Structure formats: structure tokens, C-alpha cells
Amino acid sequence: MKILVAVKRVIDYNVKIRVKADHSDVDLTNVKMAMNPFCEIAVEEAVRLKEKGVATEVVAVTVGPKAAQEQLRTALALGADRAIHIETDERVESLAVAKLLAKVVDEEQPGLVILGKQAIDTDNNQTGQMLAALTNLPQGTFASEVAVDGDKVNVTREIDGGLQTVALTLPAIVTTDLRLNEPRYAKLPDIMKAKKKPLDVKTSADYGVEVASKVTLLKVESPAERKGGIKVASVDELIDKLKNEAKVL
Amino acid sequence: MSILVLADLHEGQLAGATAHVVAAAQAIGGDIDVLVAGEGVQAAAEAAAKLDGVSKVRVADNAAYAHQLAEPMGALLVELAGDYTHVLASASTTGKNVLPRLAALKDVSQLSDVIGVESADTFLRPIYAGNAIATVKSDDALKVITIRTTGFDAVGTSGSATTEAVDFVADNAQSSFVKQELAQSDRPELGGAKVVISGGRGMGNGENFKLLDGIADKLGAAIGASRAAVDAGFVPNDMQVGQTGKIVAPELYIAVGISGAIQHLAGMKDSKVIVAINKDEEAPIFQVADYGLVGDLFEILPELESKL
Numbered sequence: 001m002k003i004l005v006a007v008k009r010v011i012d013y014n015v016k017i018r019v020k021a022d023h024s025d026v027d028l029t030n031v032k033m034a035m036n037p038f039c040e041i042a043v044e045e046a047v048r049l050k051e052k053g054v055a056t057e058v059v060a061v062t063v064g065p066k067a068a069q070e071q072l073r074t075a076l077a078l079g080a081d082r083a084i085h086i087e088t089d090e091r092v093e094s095l096a097v098a099k100l101l102a103k104v105v106d107e108e109q110p111g112l113v114i115l116g117k118q119a120i121d122t123d124n125n126q127t128g129q130m131l132a133a134l135t136n137l138p139q140g141t142f143a144s145e146v147a148v149d150g151d152k153v154n155v156t157r158e159i160d161g162g163l164q165t166v167a168l169t170l171p172a173i174v175t176t177d178l179r180l181n182e183p184r185y186a187k188l189p190d191i192m193k194a195k196k197k198p199l200d201v202k203t204s205a206d207y208g209v210e211v212a213s214k215v216t217l218l219k220v221e222s223p224a225e226r227k228g229g230i231k232v233a234s235v236d237e238l239i240d241k242l243k244n245e246a247k248v249l
Numbered sequence: 250m251s252i253l254v255l256a257d258l259h260e261g262q263l264a265g266a267t268a269h270v271v272a273a274a275q276a277i278g279g280d281i282d283v284l285v286a287g288e289g290v291q292a293a294a295e296a297a298a299k300l301d302g303v304s305k306v307r308v309a310d311n312a313a314y315a316h317q318l319a320e321p322m323g324a325l326l327v328e329l330a331g332d333y334t335h336v337l338a339s340a341s342t343t344g345k346n347v348l349p350r351l352a353a354l355k356d357v358s359q360l361s362d363v364i365g366v367e368s369a370d371t372f373l374r375p376i377y378a379g380n381a382i383a384t385v386k387s388d389d390a391l392k393v394i395t396i397r398t399t400g401f402d403a404v405g406t407s408g409s410a411t412t413e414a415v416d417f418v419a420d421n422a423q424s425s426f427v428k429q430e431l432a433q434s435d436r437p438e439l440g441g442a443k444v445v446i447s448g449g450r451g452m453g454n455g456e457n458f459k460l461l462d463g464i465a466d467k468l469g470a471a472i473g474a475s476r477a478a479v480d481a482g483f484v485p486n487d488m489q490v491g492q493t494g495k496i497v498a499p500e501l502y503i504a505v506g507i508s509g510a511i512q513h514l515a516g517m518k519d520s521k522v523i524v525a526i527n528k529d530e531e532a533p534i535f536q537v538a539d540y541g542l543v544g545d546l547f548e549i550l551p552e553l554e555s556k557l
């Protein structure tokens with residue numbers, strides 16, 4: 001079985017973003033970028049399935065600017081076999097990404113597609129579900145366990161009240177939650193080897209997909225800043241403040 | 250304008266989130282219908298009919314919608330969406346699971362986690378873990394939106410909407426329900442609680458979370474946790490507060506042994522009053538706390554419990 005994993009280049013999760021002075025967007029100049037943490041988990045899961053002999057090939061795909069090839073190289077260093085880069089400098093919304101991925105699914109015919117449940121920049125949490133709808137495949141979102149069993153996959157999902165397990169026919173779409181696995185670090189020899197692995201560059205036009213969206217970003221603002229309050233010296237003082245100043249007790 | 254709200258269910262009953270989503274629908278303006286879909290959902294439908302501002306409750310009560318699996322729910326929404334300009338659901342794990350399927354099949358974008366309504370086509374939503382707020386305008390013919398419930402006060406329950414059965418039954422040979430393990434708790438729901446007390450890695454182990462129980466009992470609080478506490482197995486995943494867990498905005502949030510990473514703050518920084526208990530006076534949580542108490546939680550918690 002072939003596994004397709006989608007990865008996204010985003011701001012590093014440790015970086016606190018700033019809003020541009022003209023409020024047109026956030027400022028990403030000279031900001032450290034990395035693979036979206038949920039995508040790292042997706043790559044790790046695919047590679048583990050290959051190591052277990054469930055998968056035979058892992059293909060990583062990204063939609064993004066030229067620099068996003070760094071994240072594909074990371075995926076290759078972590079164990080993906082080859083990569084597809086759909087290059088674009090535009091701001092591509094989840095729907096367009098899902099449409100492009102649907103074309104790749106059509107071409108590659110994977111048994112399983114694994115994506116992160118959300119990207120930590122837009123926090124959309126949409127692409128996997130949209131891809132499932134467009135390809136008419138079942139979905140197991142927010143996965144904390146993935147067990148392939150013959151022509152089915154059991155996915156345990158993190159839902160609001162606890163955990164839910166669903167059985168899906170293959171091929172299927174899975175999106176990862178944080179507790180699915182702990183991604184490995186790429187080792188230096190693997191990083192060297194990754195440079196020689198095949199990486200195909202395409203454009204959205206190659207797939208005949210229109211990436212323009214009907215959603216316009218009008219402005220971006222900083223949220224109301226919370227001012228730090230005071231330190232209290234004792235439990236008694238805390239209770240007094242909560243009762244008499246904040247009036248929440 | 251005409252708006253369809255997908256009702257959230259919790260063990261077959263109407264979940265509190267739906268009253269907040271109806272409030273968001275009122276902010277948009279227009280006729281509001283609620284869709285209750287599931288198996289054995291008559292009681293939930295009756296509860297939805299009492300929500301203020303709702304004209305009609307559409308009830309799809311069929312085994313096909315049991316557990317609200319994404320594939321049949323998506324098909325059902327596609328079937329009904331033609332009658333509406335907006336389809337809304339809460340940004341619960343069900344809303345997030347189902348709504349993007351509708352958007353994709355209708356070839357429109359989705360706006361996730363909306364916290365404010367400027368007009369029928371312009372909305373506010375947090376991005377980058379809430380470190381920026383985007384104002385976005387959608388020119389799509391159908392607006393598909395998930396609502397962050399903390400952004401809207403719940404509507405009241407003095408309404409009397411009509412109910413109407415939906416006959417459409419989606420076929421689904423692709424996915425099936427296997428099992429569900431729901432955490433049982435007598436405490437209020439995290440999302441709706443007036444007081445939340447959360448423990449982090451500093452709690453040390455799951456057993457120590459009992460130190461929060463007595464305080465939660467006295468304050469009628471829900472208990473939450475940081476990701477570190479969940480990952481370490483101290484408590485189950487549904488207690489996680491943050492960017493990728495629950496978003497809460499109670500009157501009082503007490504963070505115990507939590508350092509205050511941006512991903513955690515994303516889930517609680519809109520709380521009215523924040524208290525932090527941490528032994529490290531440099532911990533970033535103190536930058537957002539109204540009242541900080543520096544010290545060892547193992548001494549502070551028992552004292553707090555006894556003095557409340």
C-alpha cells in the first residue's frame with residue numbers, strides 16, 4: 001500500500017507572531033519557519049506503517065512557495081521515499097489545497113492519505129475533511145490511533161467527550177491529533193540521503209486547479225492584550241482579592 | 250437571509266453549545282432553522298425548539314445518523330443546504346469533522362472558529378493560536394461557518410419553534426461506528442463552566458489531580474489540564490485546554506503548575522479573571538494572570554481548599 005502524506009510549511013510553533021503595522025497580515029519576514037507539528041506526526045505515522053510492513057511507499061506532498069521544499073526534504077529525511085511540490089506563491093486556502101491534493105490522490109492512488117488535523121498558522125482544521133469529501137473517501141479525523149486491518153482501517157479519534165473509534169474502508173483519509181505518536185528527529189546521514197531522493201515540482205496549472213478563493217482578508221489585528229496583574233503573598237490575600245476586588249467568589 | 254444551525258448533541262441530548270451558535274446566527278440576522286440529526290433525538294429536538302430565535306427545527310432521526318459520523322452527516326447537510334444562505338455549527342469536534350465536507354461539496358470556503366460577526370458576509374476569527382484576529386469577508390453564495398462558542402452569549406430558552414421531520418436518509422458503506430469511551434463526570438462541562446481549575450505538568454502525576462477535586466467541588470468548577478499533563482497520562486485528552494484542546498472563557502480560571510505556553514494561553518486567555526499558582530516566579534503564565542501566587546502547589550492547594 002502507498003501512503004500519501006501532506007505537509008505544510010508554517011511559522012515555527014515557538015515563535016510569537018507580530019501583526020504588520022498596516023494591519024494587512026502578520027509579519028513573516030525573517031521569522032523561523034518549520035514543518036507544521038501535526039504534519040510531522042503525519043509523516044511519522046506513515047513511516048512507522050512502512051517500517052511495520054503495512055505500507056510499501058511513502059510519498060510526501062506540499063502546496064506552497066519554493067522554500068517549502070525544505071519541509072519536503074525534512075519529510076524525506078524522516079523516511080518518505082519521494083516528494084511532490086506544487087509550487088505557488090499565492091495564499092492558498094484549504095479548499096484549493098484539498099482540490100490539488102484530490103488530483104494527486106487521483107494520480108497516485110494511495111491506500112491511505114495522512115494529514116495534520118490543522119495547521120498552526122490559519123488554525124483552519126479543514127483540509128483533510130474537504131479532501132475526503134472531494135475524493136468521496138471516508139475520513140478518520142483527530143486520530144490518536146491508526147490500525148490498518150486488511151481492507152479496513154480502525155481510527156481512534158479524540159472527540160470532545162473522550163475517544164471514539166470508527167472503522168473505515170480503504171482507501172481512507174486520516175488527520176492526526178497530538179497524541180498519535182512522537183515524531184523522531186532526522187539523523188544527519190538521513191538528511192544527506194534525503195537530498196538525493198526524487199522531488200517533483202509541479203504547479204497548480206499542471207493540475208488544472210484554480211486556487212483563487214472568494215474569501216478576502218480585510219485586516220489582521222492584535223488581540224486585546226491582557227495586562228499582567230499583581231502577585232499576592234498568601235492564600236488569604238488571594239481569597240480576599242477574589243471575593244472583594246474581582247468579585248468572582 | 251436564512252440560516253441553518255447544526256445542533257450539537259452530547260449522548261443524545263442537546264449540548265449547551267447550540268444556544269451559542271443560535272446567538273451567532275441572530276447576530277447575522279434572518280430566519281434561523283436548527284437541524285437535529287442522530288438516532289433517538291426527539292428530546293434534543295424538543296430542547297432545540299425552545300431556543301429563542303429559532304423558527305423551525307428539522308429533525309433527521311435515523312440510524313444512519315447515529316454517532317453523527319462525518320460521511321452521512323455531510324451528505325445530509327448537502328441535501329438541505331440549498332434552502333439556506335448560511336450553515337453554522339459550533340467549533341466542536343463534530344462541527345469540525347462535518348462542516349468542511351459540506352463546504353467542499355458545495356465548492357465554497359469554510360470560515361472556522363468565528364468569534365465575531367460584523368455583517369452577513371464579514372466575520373472575525375482568531376489565527377496563529379489567537380495571537381492575531383483576522384477580519385475576513387466571504388463572497389461565496391453559501392457561507393459555511395463554525396462558531397467558537399465563547400464568542401457569543403447563549404440565547405434563552407423561551408422559544409417555541411415548529412418541528413419538521415427530514416426524510417432524507419444518507420447511505421454510507423464507507424464508515425462505521427466501533428466504540429466510544431466518554432469520560433464520566435458530575436462536574437460542569439469545561440466549555441460552559443463559570444469556574445475552571447486546570448492542572449499542568451507541575452501536578453506530578455494523575456493521583457495528585459485529586460488535590461483539585463475538593464476545590465472544584467467548593468467552587469462548582471470544571472477541571473482542565475495542559476497538554477503536558479494529558480500527554481503524560483495524568484488525565485484524559487478531553488480535559489486539555491488550549492489551541493488544540495478546549496477553548497474556555499470562564500469568570501474565573503485557576504492555572505496550577507502550568508507554565509503558560511502560547512498554545513495553552515490560546516485556550517484560556519479570554520477568561521475574565523485568571524489566577525496562577527506556580528513555584529517559578531518567572532513563569533510566563535504570570536504575564537496574563539490577574540492574581541499570581543508564587544509557591545509550591547502541594548502546600549497551597551490544601552490550604553486553599555480548607556479556607557474557601
Ligand SMILES: Cc1cc2nc3c(=O)[nH]c(=O)nc-3n(C[C@H](O)[C@H](O)[C@H](O)COP(=O)(O)OP(=O)(O)OC[C@H]3O[C@@H](n4cnc5c(N)ncnc54)[C@H](O)[C@@H]3O)c2cc1C
Nearest residue numbers: 449450451475476477491492493494506507508513528546
Ligand atoms: C502543535 C502544538 C499544539 C499544542 N497545543 C496545546 C494545547 O492545546 N494545550 C496546552 O496546554 N499545550 C499545548 N501545547 C504544548 C505547549 O507548548 C506546552 O508544552 C504545554 O502547555 C506545557 O504544559 P505545562 O505548562 O503543564 O508544562 P510545563 O511547561 O512543563 O510547566 C510546568 C509548570 O509547573 C510548575 N511547577 C512544577 N512543580 C510545581 C510545584 N510543586 N508547585 C507549583 N508549580 C510547579 C513549573 O514551574 C512550570 O512552570 C501544544 C504544543 C504544540 C507544538
